[in-house]
Amino acid sequence: MTRADLMDPALIASLGHVELTARWIVDGFMSGLHRSPRKGGAAEFAEHRAYYPGDEPRYVDWKVMARADRLVVKRFEEETNLRGTVVLDVSRSMRWRGSAKLDKREYAERLAAAVSLLFIRQRDAVGLVRFDDRIRSAVPPRAREGHWRRLVAALSEDSGGGATAGPAALARAAHAVGRRGMIVLISDLLLEPEELARAAAGLRAAGHQLVVLHVMDPAERELVDGPEAIYADPESELRVAVKPAEIRAAYSRTVERAIGEWRTTLAGSGASYATVMTDAPFGIPLRAAFAARERGR
Amino acid sequence: MSFLAPFALLLAAAAAVPLFLHLRRTRVTRRVEFPAARYLVRATREHERSLRARSSLLALLRVAIVLALAFAAARPLAPLGGGHGAAAVAVVLDDGPSGAAVREGRTVFDAHREAARSLLDRLGSDDRAWLVLASGPTIGGDVVRLRSALDTITVSLRPSDPSAALRRGARLASGASPLAPAVLVATDAQRSSWHTGEPVPREVAVAAFVPEGSPVPNAAVVAAEPVPLAWPGRGTVRTTVRAPRAGDSVAAIVRIDDRVVARATLGVGEGATGTVEIPVPSAPAGWSAGRVELPRDELAVDDSRWFAVFTGAAPGVEARAGDFAGSAVEALIGSGTLTAGSGTAIAYADLLELPVARRPALVTAPADPTRIGGANRGLARAGIPWRFGAERRGAARARGEGIGDADVLLRYALTPEMGARADTLATVGAEPWIVAGEGYVLVGSPLDTSATTFPITPAFVPWLARVVIGRVAVGAPRLLATRPGERVAAPVGVDAVAFADRVVAVRDSISVPDRPGVYFLTQGGRRVGALVANVDPEESDLSRLDDAALAERLGSHARIVHVPGQAADAALRGASRRPLGNALAALALLLVAAEAVAGGNAFTRRAAAPTT
DSSP states (O other), X not given: OOOGGGSOHHHHHHHSOHHHHHHHHHXXXXXXXXXXXXXXXXXXXXXXXXXXXXXXXXXXXHHHHHHHSSOEEEEEGGGOOOEEEEEEEOSGGGGOBSSXXXXXXXXHHHHHHHHHHHHXXXXXXXXXXXXXXXXXXEEEEEOSTTHHHHHHHXXXXXXXXXXXXXXXXXXHHHHHHOSSOEEEEEEOOOSOHHHHXXXXXXXXXXXXXXXXXXXXXXHHHSOOOOOOEEEEOTTSSOEEEEOHHHHHHHHHXXXXXXXXXXXXXXXXXXXXXXXEETTSOTHHHHHHHHHHHHHHO | OEESSGGGGGGGGGGHHHHXXXXXXXXXXXXXXXXXXXXXXXXXXXTHHHHHHHHHHHXXXXXXXXXXXXXXXXXXXXXXXXXXXXXXXXXXXXXXXXXGOEETTEEXXXXXXXXXXXXXXXXXXXXXXXXEETTSOEEEEXXXXXXXXXXXXXXXXXXXXXXXXXXXXXXXXXXXXXXXXEEEEEOOOBTTTOOOOSXXXXXXXXXXXXXXXXXXXXXXXXXXXXXXXXXXXXXXXXXXXXXXXXXOEEEEEEEETTEEXXXXXXXXXXXXXXXXXXXXXXXXXXXXXXXXXXXXXXXXXXXXXXEEEEESOOOEEEEESOXXXXXXXXXXXXXXXXXXXXXXXXXXXXXXXXTTTTSOXXXXXXXXXXXXXXXXXXXXXXXOOEEEEEEEEEEEEEEETTOOSOEEEXXXXXXXXXXXXXXXXXXXXXXXXXXXXXXXXXXXXXXXXXXXXXGGSTTHHHHHHHHIIIIISTTOOEEEEEOTTOEEEOOTXXXXXXXXXXXEEOSSEEEOOSSOEEEEEXXXXXXXXXXXXXXXXXXXXXXXXXXXXXXXXXXTTOEEESSHHHHHHHHTHHHHEEEOHHHXXXXXXXXXXXXXXXXXXXXXXXXXXXXX
């Protein structure tokens, strides 16, 4: 059976709403792991939850299996050892779509849902901050499975559409996480690198780990051909008249250089960075986030 | 470099369009929302120099594309490489009589032949060639065959037309595509031979070889005819001679049947020509061949001229066809050409009902239109197989030998009866106006000024004498003046022609031999006329066109040389100039590809336009 995390994101998105598709994605992702990522040692029992492929058999509660004829695994309080917050950019630029079938925000919302679910499956507490030029909504981190539905509901809000104010959102997320935790920023990063670098350095100083998933439409990376036109930034007064055919190659070089600068700048601030194309399967950014989580434990 | 279609160079002006588009300040109104505009701004700033250079390169490429296409359309020819490419060459040889002129021990035609040979020697198996003679024939085949044919070709005394031969050769050469077409004309540039005609296509390289030096001085007999046409025992020969200069005098002798019968010295006046009537005291009865001869000079073919004469009693004529015909007959009687008598009639057709019928007659339409019915009855009674038909009014020019500039105002359509066989002597439009048969000449109009201007033209009296003696009178001669090699219609009543060595039966036409001379026409073995073939008198005028005038007749792109060895190079220059049109079109394609690459259009998938 085809794994949903490796399928065309537009196709996955067309199959159902965010909650459903995020589950498929995470299920597919986890079934692809070689072994359960959990390393939870002995600790105080917290709750049972349904068994999912990838869970280690040693955590299966065989007594419940014998009584109720269903597979459940035991969860322990100590395993909820990471507090994370997904910080989602819902600015106007995220509503843009070029050559891909999903716009950046549609893609990012599904990715945020999947990341949250992945964390919760790993018994981490996850919260959500949505922002544009201000904080649009904030959900504090929790580890219970039911909390995820709250996150999905928050993702479904239609608010947003202003300019991008990333550093403020990151500060709010750090405040919500409280103690040392992990912050996943999902944004098209159409903001000033220096401000973000400063915010990232602040997070690092506070002991937080920052993962930046840079969402890009393929048409933002490779300029598509077309007649001469004025290209206008929807969030600012920036305008430039160009003939795509003439500037295409130079533009590609500039974008690659900018991506390199993001990577260098954020690495210097102790943050992880990955570009996410909106036509790429969700498994790719999910893996990046998961790898960062593993490093942060 | 030259161009086959130079007007296409005007297309080069279109090169201004990309230049203008490059230089003008663009006013773009289309707006596209693009979140990553900051990267576009940065790319523009970072690559400003290279973008500007690329934009200039693109403009340059586009200008070059337009120029390459314009030049390709102009079909340029340029000298490339050594030797010559495969060529289709027509060698036009002017073999007219003037080529027989001797200068410094060799004929002018020998120089023509040398130039032609120098070209044939340069041709190889990839080339095609033809020998096109101004006198008519065309010889094709491989180069070896043409070289040996060239050795056998001599000057022809037939009428020659080098202008027509040039166009024939050009058609042959240009029809052998893709070989480079070329024509070499070897000619003495005789002024009277060359005329302006249909232009030779520019893609045909035309070269002409004209022997160096001025024409040789030439004396010639340009006309010789018996006066009167039939001699009553004796007569004169009206002789016109051309001499090299005005004021010269020329000694001439007259031979009849190879016997010298008269001598004269002719003075030459203005125009270097002089005419005199040389008396001939006696001539044998019947038909004789005569010749006027001058001392031999550098061009021998025109030093003698043939004539034929019939010696016997002048025919008696009675004229009843109006005042003009009556006055003309009186004048001819006074000159001894005719006598007053009743043997031959000149009469209105309606008078044929009267006792003039059944005599040889020159018959005209009646002066009174109401007499047309009687005129047709008269034609029937006289056994003339023609009838007057519908009346035709309105001025029209008559055409016919010896008619001059006669206009016809009123005529009747001449309608043949079943089995009518006649010669048409003159026409008006497409209809016969004067016809001649056995013992009659029929004119479709009355001979007065209300119907035609013919009786008041200078040509009328000589014409009347010629037709009365040559066509109507009993036993009168039939004289046909022609040129060697021509084909002429056989006169009515002639059944054979006697050449020097044989007698040939005649049906509808006679092929005149290539040699000048007198050939007798016979009927039932009896001489009834003569065919007199002489070289065209215009051939005696050896004056030449200068190079500019000759080039005008050959085509403005023609090259003229005067040394035989240069003829081949001049003719084959077209083959060494290879067409660049295809190469330029290929270059334009390459430039288009380069433009596509430089412009970033090549192999670029056009994606959907960004939406917001």
